[in-house]
Amino acid sequence: MSSRQYFDAVAREWDKMRQAFYSQAVREKAIAVAEVKPGKLAADIGAGTGFITEGLVQRGLWVIAVDQSEAMLGEMKHKFQDIDTVDYRLGEAENLPIEDEAAHYVFANMCLHHVENPPVAIKEMVRILKPGGRLVVTDLDEHNFEFLKAEHRDRWLGFQREEVKRWFIEAGLKGVKVECVGESCCSESSCGDEYASVSIFVASGEK
Numbered sequence: 354m355s356s357r358q359y360f361d362a363v364a365r366e367w368d369k370m371r372q373a374f375y376s377q378a379v380r381e382k383a384i385a386v387a388e389v390k391p392g393k394l395a396a397d398i399g400a401g402t403g404f405i406t407e408g409l410v411q412r413g414l415w416v417i418a419v420d421q422s423e424a425m426l427g428e429m430k431h432k433f434q435d436i437d438t439v440d441y442r443l444g445e446a447e448n449l450p451i452e453d454e455a456a457h458y459v460f461a462n463m464c465l466h467h468v469e470n471p472p473v474a475i476k477e478m479v480r481i482l483k484p485g486g487r488l489v490v491t492d493l494d495e496h497n498f499e500f501l502k503a504e505h506r507d508r509w510l511g512f513q514r515e516e517v518k519r520w521f522i523e524a525g526l527k528g529v530k531v532e533c534v535g536e537s538c539c540s541e542s543s544c545g546d547e548y549a550s551v552s553i554f555v556a557s558g559e560k
């Protein structure tokens with residue numbers, strides 16, 4: 354099963370699954386780090402059912418929500434049917450369906466460990482940022498819970514912070530920081546013999 358097929362299959366349950374994996378504190382930290390201002394345009398990459406998008410809309414931002422999974426985007430559209438400040442786009446993180454220098458902020462929460470080529474995805478996120486705009490990526494620190502690959506289609510077992518920092522700098526960002534969110538992503542294996550608790554980092558930089 355591909356990552357897209359996996360997320361298409363779990364789309365209806367994703368909000369419940371997400372609550373068990375990680376808390377709203379992750380989104381609060383990501384949005385605080387970006388220092389968002391109302392009326393600006395943000396892109397949410399690997400937006401899923403709209404966890405980050407929702408927090409941005411609540412703060413008065415316009416959002417372009419991109420995801421590879423039509424079913425995940427469909428769930429978000431259904432949830433936000435009364436909201437007209439979200440533009441839904443089906444697409445890949447490594448080839449974003451967004452024009453150059455369009456967004457004031459770009460967010461990607463728990464998407465990077467699913468993409469085939471993380472540094473290419475980061476370069477794409479920087480391409481769509483306006484000069485002075487901010488990229489904020491929240492994801493997993495490096496870990497060794499292999500069952501997450503088989504059970505949740507994770508492609509990467511998290512990342513080393515130094516590696517993420519280098520990708521941000523190589524993509525042309527300034528003031529790059531990779532900090533601790535102070536939260537973990539938690540998941541039990543399906544047969545109950547393993548329990549993953551992985552710390553979450555927030556990486557940020559300015560174009």
Ligand SMILES: C[S@@+](CC[C@H](N)C(=O)[O-])C[C@H]1O[C@@H](n2cnc3c(N)ncnc32)[C@H](O)[C@@H]1O
Binds near residue numbers: 357464
């Ligand atoms: C773990 S979920 C996180 C969803 C959402 N950001 C959240 O925090 O609830 C990962 C999302 O990234 C999407 N995704 C994975 N690889 C992708 C890619 N290469 N391009 C676009 N979206 C991708 C998946 O379809 C899924 O919706």
